[in-house]
Structures are given as C-alpha cells and as structure tokens.
Amino acid sequence: MTTTVSPPPERAPGRPRRRGRTTDRGFNRAFRWIAVGAGVLILAVLAAVAVFLLQQAWPALTAGSDELAASVPRYPDDTSLLEYVGPLVFGTLLAAALALALATPVAMGIALFISHYAPPRLSQVLGYLVDLLAAVPSVIYGLWGIFVLGPAALPVWEWLNSWFGWFPLFAGPVSPTSRVLATVAVVLAVMILPIITAVAREVFLQTPKLHEEAALALGATRWEMVRTAVLPFGRSGVISAAMLGLGRALGETMAVLMILSPGFLYSFKILDSSQQQTIAAYIALDFPEASGLAVNTLIATGLVLFVITLAVNMGARAIVARRKEFSGAN
Amino acid sequence: MSTATIPDPSGTTEATARTRAALTGADGARRRKDRTMTVLIWSAFVVAMAPLVSLIWTVLSNGAARISMDFLSLSMRNIFGGDPSGGIYHAIVGTLIITALATVISVPVGLLAAIYLVEYGKGVLARAVTFFVDVMTGIPSIVAGLFAVSLFTLFLGPGVRMGVIGAVALSVLMIPVVVRSCEEMLKLVPNELREASYALGVPKWLTIVKVVLRTSVAGLTTGILLAVARVIGETAPLLVTVGVTDSINFDPFEGRMMTLPVFAYRQYSQGQATCPGGESATCVADIAIQNAWGAALVLIVLVLALNLIGRLVNRWFSPKLR
Numbered sequence: 199m200t201t202t203v204s205p206p207p208e209r210a211p212g213r214p215r216r217r218g219r220t221t222d223r224g225f226n227r228a229f230r231w232i233a234v235g236a237g238v239l240i241l242a243v244l245a246a247v248a249v250f251l252l253q254q255a256w257p258a259l260t261a262g263s264d265e266l267a268a269s270v271p272r273y274p275d276d277t278s279l280l281e282y283v284g285p286l287v288f289g290t291l292l293a294a295a296l297a298l299a300l301a302t303p304v305a306m307g308i309a310l311f312i313s314h315y316a317p318p319r320l321s322q323v324l325g326y327l328v329d330l331l332a333a334v335p336s337v338i339y340g341l342w343g344i345f346v347l348g349p350a351a352l353p354v355w356e357w358l359n360s361w362f363g364w365f366p367l368f369a370g371p372v373s374p375t376s377r378v379l380a381t382v383a384v385v386l387a388v389m390i391l392p393i394i395t396a397v398a399r400e401v402f403l404q405t406p407k408l409h410e411e412a413a414l415a416l417g418a419t420r421w422e423m424v425r426t427a428v429l430p431f432g433r434s435g436v437i438s439a440a441m442l443g444l445g446r447a448l449g450e451t452m453a454v455l456m457i458l459s460p461g462f463l464y465s466f467k468i469l470d471s472s473q474q475q476t477i478a479a480y481i482a483l484d485f486p487e488a489s490g491l492a493v494n495t496l497i498a499t500g501l502v503l504f505v506i507t508l509a510v511n512m513g514a515r516a517i518v519a520r521r522k523e524f525s526g527a528n
Numbered sequence: 529m530s531t532a533t534i535p536d537p538s539g540t541t542e543a544t545a546r547t548r549a550a551l552t553g554a555d556g557a558r559r560r561k562d563r564t565m566t567v568l569i570w571s572a573f574v575v576a577m578a579p580l581v582s583l584i585w586t587v588l589s590n591g592a593a594r595i596s597m598d599f600l601s602l603s604m605r606n607i608f609g610g611d612p613s614g615g616i617y618h619a620i621v622g623t624l625i626i627t628a629l630a631t632v633i634s635v636p637v638g639l640l641a642a643i644y645l646v647e648y649g650k651g652v653l654a655r656a657v658t659f660f661v662d663v664m665t666g667i668p669s670i671v672a673g674l675f676a677v678s679l680f681t682l683f684l685g686p687g688v689r690m691g692v693i694g695a696v697a698l699s700v701l702m703i704p705v706v707v708r709s710c711e712e713m714l715k716l717v718p719n720e721l722r723e724a725s726y727a728l729g730v731p732k733w734l735t736i737v738k739v740v741l742r743t744s745v746a747g748l749t750t751g752i753l754l755a756v757a758r759v760i761g762e763t764a765p766l767l768v769t770v771g772v773t774d775s776i777n778f779d780p781f782e783g784r785m786m787t788l789p790v791f792a793y794r795q796y797s798q799g800q801a802t803c804p805g806g807e808s809a810t811c812v813a814d815i816a817i818q819n820a821w822g823a824a825l826v827l828i829v830l831v832l833a834l835n836l837i838g839r840l841v842n843r844w845f846s847p848k849l850r
Contacts, residue, residue, distance in 0.1 A: 229733035233648055236640030237657040240703060244660050247667065247700065250678035307572025315569050324573070326839065331580055333754075333831050335761020337789040338824045341796060342583045345590075388579045395576075419562035442666065449668020451764035452789075456796060478670045478764065485674075485768045493677075493686060500674040504667070511666035515659055 247504065255498035258491060269491040271484070272462075283499055285462045289474030290503070293379055293454065294447035296468065297386035301447075302440050304387075305394035312395070313402040314424060325399065332392035340456030343385040348376035348457065355380055355469045366466045373471035377459040380468040385453045390443035397442060397518070401435025402428055434517050441514030445507045454479040477503040584828070591825025594818045600826075604774040604786075610801035610811035616823050618776040622691065622785035623827075626770065627760050629695035629780055630702055635752055637699075638706025645707070646714040647736055664704040672700040673765030689771035691780025694787070697765035702755050709751025713744045746845035753838035757831050763789035788827045795820040 258266065258279060266282075267273045273282060308328060312321045355372050358380075362368045372378075405428045413423040429436075454476045460483070461472035468474075481496050481503075488496055602615030641661070645654055676697035680688055717740050725735040741748070771784035772794055795816040803811035812818070 226731050226733050229736070230648055233640050233644035234653070236637050237644040237649070237653065239637055240641050240657060240664070240707070241660055243700060243703070244664055246679070247671070247675040250675055250682070251671070254674075254678035254681060304572045304575055307569045308576050311569045311573045315566065316573075326835075327580065328576060330832070330835065331576065333757050333761075333835055334580075334583060335763065335789050335824075335827055335831060337761065337763040337792050338583065338587060338828055341792065341820060341824055342579075342586055344796075346582060346586050347579075388576075391576055419558055421562040421565040422558065424565075445666040449666075449670065451668070451670045452793065455764075456793065478668055481670050481674070482764050482767055486771065489687065497674050497678060500671050504671045507666055507668055507671070508663065511663045512659075514666075515662045518662075519659065 251497055251501045251504060255494055255501045258494035258498040261491060261494075266491065266495060270495045271488075271492065273495070279495070279498065282495075283477075283502055285464055286475055286477045286480055286499060287502060287506070288464050289379075290448055290476040290478070290506070292466070292468070292474060293382055293386060293476050294444055296379070296383035297390060297447040298440060298444050300383060300387035301390050301394055301443055302436075305391050305439070305443070306398055306436060308391070308395045309398035309402055310424060310428070312399050314420070314428065325396075328392050328395050331388065336389065336450060336452040337456070339385050339389055339453045343381060343453055343457045344377070347384060348381050351381055351384065352376045359469055367468050369467050370469065372469045373459070375459065375471055377457055377471050378469050379458060379474050382454050382458050383468065385457060386447045386450055389450060389453065390446045393446055394439045394443040397439035398432065398436050401432040401439070405431045434520075438514040438517035441510055441517070445510045445514065448507050448510065449478055449503060451478040451482045455482050587821065587824050587828050590818075590821035591823075594822030595825060599822055603776045605776070607774065610803050610807075610813055610815050612810070612812045612815045612818075614819070616788065616791055616819070616826065618773065619786040619788045619791035619823060620826065621776055621778060622770070622787040623760060623789075623830075625778065625780050626691050626694045626698065626766070626785065626787060627756060629692060630698035630759060631752070631756055633695060633699040634702040634706050634755070638703045638755075639710050639748070641703075641707045642710035642714055643736060643740075645711050647732070647740070661704045661707045664700075665708065667700065669697075669701055669762050670764040670768065673697045673768040675700060676765065676769050689769065689784045690782060691770055691777070691785045694766045694770035694785070695780065697769050698759045698762060701762065701765070702759045705755040705758055706752060709754060710748055713747030713751055714740060716747065717743045744846075746842050749845075750838040750842035753834050753841070757834035757838070760834070761789055761827055761831055763793055766790050767793065788823050788830075792820045792823040792827065795823065 261279075263276060263278050266279065267275050267277075312324050312328070316324055352372075352374070355376065355378070358368045359370050359372045363370055409427040409431065410423055413427045414420075418426060455478075458475065458479060459471035460475035460479065462475060463473050465473040477499050481500055484492070485496050598613065599615040600620070601617050602613065603618035604614040604616075605618075607614035641657065645657060648654075649657070673694075676693045679696065680693045721739050721743060722735055725739045726732070730738070766787050767790050770787060770790070772790055773784040773786050777783050777785045798816040800813050800817075801811070801815060803813050805811065807813060
C-alpha cells in the first residue's frame with residue numbers, strides 16, 4: 199500500500215468549512231441500524247428458542263406424575279419427569295460419547311493428513327471431499343446405516359462379543375438385526391467427522407512455521423515434528439473440535455431414529471437391541487402422533503436436549519475464542 | 529517469513545553426507561515409528577472416504593432403477609400398498625418451496641448480520657453476536673423444529689402443520705451458517721478498496737453496497753448455496769412441523785406438505801407391502817423401500833449439485849485480487 203502525503207487543505211479565508219464531525223447521518227445511519235438490527239435479531243432468535251421451549255414445556259414441568267402417566271403414551275406410573283427423561287439422557291450421552299471416541303482419532307488423522315501430509319496442491323480438494331460427508335442428508339445416512347453398514351458390521355459385533363464379552367459394553371447377546379447402539383455410534387461418528395476435521399485442520403495449519411522448521415532442523419522426523427510442534431500447539435483446538443462434534447452427535451435425530459431399536463433402560467449393552475434411546479429420536483418418533491400434554495412433555499425433553507447441547511457448544515466455543523486471543527500464532 | 533539461505537561454507541560434501549547419515553540413520557526405531565504414523569494418517573483419510581464412496585454408490589445403485597418420468601412427475605395420492613405407480617412430485621414441490629422460503633428468510637438476516645460483524649462490529653455486542661452465532665450452529669435440528677412448533681402454537685393453537693413453520697425451523701438452522709460463510713467472504717475484501725471508495729467521498733452504506741458486496745458477490749453466492757445444501761436435507765424439523773401428505777400442495781401457508789427427506793423416511797418406515805396375488809406389475813412388495821432409495825437419490829443429486837455449483841461459482845466468478 200502506498201501512502202501519499204496530501205497537501206494541507208486550503209481554506210477560504212474567513213470562511214472556515216463547517217462539516218459535521220460525523221458522517222453518521224441519513225442513509226448511513228439507517229443502514230447501520232439495519233445491520234445492527236440483524237445482529238440483535240440473531241441474539242433474539244436464540245433467546246426466543248429458549249423462551250418458547252420453556253413456555254411450551256411448562257405444563258409438563260408443573261404437571262403431577264399421575265397426570266402425565268394418564269395422557270402421555272409409554273409413560274410409566276409413579277415416575278417424575280426427571281426419572282422419565284433420565285434413561286433418554288443416558289442413551290443420548292452414551293451414543294454421543296461412543297461416536298466421539300470413534301471419530302476423534304480418525305478426524306485428527308485426516309486433519310493432519312490434509313494439513314501436513316497430503317500434497318499441498320491436493321489438500322483443498324481433499325478438504326472438499328471430507329466436507330461432502332457433512333452435506334449428505336441424515337436420512338440417507340439412516341438408510342445406508344440400516345441396509346449397508348448394519349449387515350456389514352454384524353460379524354464385527356459378534357467377534358467383539360465373543361472376545362471381549364467380559365467388558366460391559368460388549369456384553370451379549372448380540373442382536374442379529376444389527377439395530378443396536380454400536381451401529382448408530384459408527385454412523386454418528388461418520389457424520390461428525392467433517393466438523394471435527396474442519397476445526398482441527400484450521401488449528402493445525404496455524405502452527406507457526408518456525409516451530410515446525412526448528413523441529414525439523416533438530417533432526418526430528420516428520421512424525422516427531424508433528425508430535426512436538428503441531429499437536430501441543432493444537433491441543434485446545436482439538437479439544438474444542440471434539441466438543442463441537444459431541445454437540446452434533448447429541449442432537450442427531452434421523453440416523454438414530456431409523457437404525458436403533460429403542461428401549462428405555464440404563465444399559466451399557468451396545469450390541470443388544472431395545473436397550474437405549476436418544477432424546478432426539480424419541481421426540482421425532484412420538485411427536486407426529488402426540489397431542490395435548492404429550493406434546494408439552496416432548497417439548498420438555500427437547501428443552502433438556504437444548505440445554506445439554508447449548509452447554510457443550512458454549513464450552514467448545516469459549517475454548518476456541520480464548521485460544522484465538524492467547525495462541526502463539528499472532 | 530523467509531528462511532535465510534546459508535551458503536555451504538566449504539566443499540565438505542563428504543562431511544555433510546556423514547552428518548546426514550548419522551542423523552537419519554542413527555535410530556531405526558524412530559524411522560519405523562515415522563513410517564507407521566504416516567501409514568496410519570493416510571489410512572485415516574481412506575477410512576473416512578470409504579463411507580462416502582459406499583454411501584454414494586449404494587444410493588446410486590439402489591435409486592437409479594426407480595427413477596423415471598412418472599416417478600418424478602406423479603404424487604402418491606390414492607396410491608396404496610404395493611402399487612408402483614406413485615411418485616415424488618409432491619415431495620419435490622414441498623422441498624423446493626420450503627427451502628426457498630427458508631432462504632428468503634435467512635439470507636437477508638444472515639447477510640446483514642455478517643455486514644454488521646465485518647463493517648460495524650465493535651465491542652461487546654459484536655463479540656456476543658459472533659459467539660452466539662457459533663453456538664447457534666450447534667442447535668440440534670429437532671430443537672429448531674420444536675421451537676417453530678412452539679412459536680406457531682402460541683399464535684395459531686396446537687396441532688397446526690404447514691410449510692411456513694418448517695421454513696422458520698430451517699431458517700433457525702440456516703441463519704448461522706449464512707452469517708459464518710458471508711462473514712468470511714466479506715473479510716476477504718481488501719481494505720484498500722473501502723479506503724479508495726471513502727477517499728472519493730462515497731458514503732459508507734454505498735461503499736458497502738457497491739464495493740464490498742459487489743467484490744464478494746461470488747463468494748456470497750457460494751456461501752448461500754452451501755447453506756441451502758445444508759438445510760435441504762433436514763428431516764427431523766420438517767417431520768415435526770410440516771407433517772406428511774400424499775397430495776401436491778403448493779401453498780406453504782395452508783395444510784401439510786411433503787418433502788423429499790421426510791418422504792424417504794416415511795417410505796422406509798412403511799416397510800414391506802403385502803401382495804395378496806403375489807408380485808405383479810401392479811403390486812411390488814418392497815416398493816416403499818425402492819421409493820425411499822429413489823427419493824434419496826434425487827435428494828443427494830440436489831445436494832451434490834448445489835455443492836458443486838457453489839464451488840464453481842466461487843472459482844469462476846470471484847475477482848482475482850492479486
């Protein structure tokens with residue numbers, strides 16, 4: 199950028215130019231307020247989501263347990279709303295945690311591959327390919343999971359059960375339908391790969407070049423360079439990426455709804471059917487036929503899901519935001 | 529940053545070769561580990577591509593047989609059991625109308641919010657908007673659907689199902705995506721262009737409209753197309769807000785509508801049809817599953833086309849800044 203020194207402005211003698219100190223007038227001001235309004239509107243929408251969900255959930259939150267049992271299908275007698283939502287929250291967390299455990303290592307591998315291993319010319323295209331995974335509609339993941347992945351994974355589940363059956367997660371019996379939480383977890387893992395990869399990739403690419411070159415100059419192999427320079431630098435970024443993935447997995451509906459054969463138990467058996475259910479799938483399954491207090495109950499469970507995902511996402515974003523300010527990259 | 533090139537001080541190529549041999553050949557274990565990790569990292573990528581390839585192949589091979597002119601131009605009205613003469617026209621219409629409506633709601637809000645963040649944003653409000661836009665991208669789609677239902681229940685009473693509710697639900701999901709991508713694109717516009725415009729005495733709003741938006745229009749189009757691609761496949765919010773129907777409905781403000789993803793789900797959940805007289809031209813037992821795959825194919829073609837067009841628009845029409 200070149201700067202030229204402008205000559206001092208010439209003023210007509212005795213007639214100082216009077217201009218408003220600000221240009222924030224007329225259209226300028228209107229346009230600015232419209233833009234600010236759009237920003238505020240977004241905050242208002244997020245607040246409205248919370249308020250309206252709470253407002254519609256309120257009848258269920260205040261109703262007695264016998265009242266709920268009378269009007270909500272599949273509501274067991276003598277349980278409070280909290281006890282009722284409990285297994286759903288458990289199932290949601292279990293499915294999301296499994297998906298996260300499967301997806302995070304692979305996503306880190308992909309992110310490293312794109313940022314440090316793949317030929318630089320290809321890396322952008324490879325990034326698009328991974329992003330395509332995020333573009334595939336979830337209902338198609340559901341179809342794929344039930345018709346392709348399920349049958350393909352069944353031998354693996356049986357093998358896991360026969361060798362590691364002593365471990366609570368892999369305890370038998372293995373459902374021959376493959377409509378089990380393990381299959382769901384694999385599909386969810388595929389679905390959250392792109393978001394984890396995208397964030398981790400950004401962070402890995404920000405690693406100061408000098409750190410990498412210093413490591414290489416000290417005789418480090420490429421992996422040692424990655425381990426000593428890239429990974430420590432990107433640790434908090436990877437954590438927040440994983441949390442964002444967790445948020446996605448918690449709220450995913452269709453894949454779970456179509457694949458999982460639901461149950462309402464606090465069960466760790468991920469290879470057996472009719473054990474767990476997630477909040478989102480539960481809502482999607484029952485909402486179309488629900489009426490009256492059942493709708494309010496479903497919205498109350500939705501509110502629980504909203505609060506959980508909001509907490510996870512805010513945590514993740516807070517880590518990212520803090521990292522931006524204090525990272526060594528700038 | 530640039531690495532200074534240090535000229536080789538003397539012709540001790542032999543010495544450097546020895547040093548190199550000492551450095552690289554000293555530890556076989558380290559090299560093996562490096563190899564192993566390289567293989568693992570390459571295989572991570574292959575592992576991720578396997579589902580994508582398998583999924584696209586499955587949808588293509590299962591859906592292609594069902595695609596025909598009839599399938600694309602007929603609805604499911606008065607189609608029962610294993611009757612294979614129905615189609616997805618009503619679902620295509622519904623998907624296009626609802627997505628278009630969601631786009632009409634989301635793009636102005638998202639674009640203006642992005643303009644606010646890039647051109648005006650300072651202080652607490654801008655930080656809050658940035659933060660909560662990021663948080664909003666993580667709202668589960670079913671929660672967005674429940675929000676739209678709650679909102680409209682308040683005004684129209686319970687049990688109402690219509691297209692515009694689904695469009696509102698989709699915009700809750702779409703707005704943050706639009707803001708994010710538009711913000712990135714507006715940030716790419718060099719400050720020199722803005723300064724040149726101000727120097728000519730052009731007011732700020734006109735600078736934004738005529739210079740900033742004009743420069744980034746290709747990128748903005750890409751961002752919006754990708755956002756549309758993101759929401760066009762949403763199923764859960766439409767399932768709870770728009771409901772299902774077998775007939776064609778062009779009016780998003782009246783009555784239920786069918787959409788492609790919901791259609792695929794409904795057909796899938798119908799399962800096998802019973803054919804009393806055995807399989808024939810008018811009764812195919814697994815027609816529902818075939819319909820689901822057909823709808824999935826149309827949907828994935830739409831999504832991939834939007835993605836592809838989006839990328840190409842950015843590549844071809846974005847101004848060459850340097």
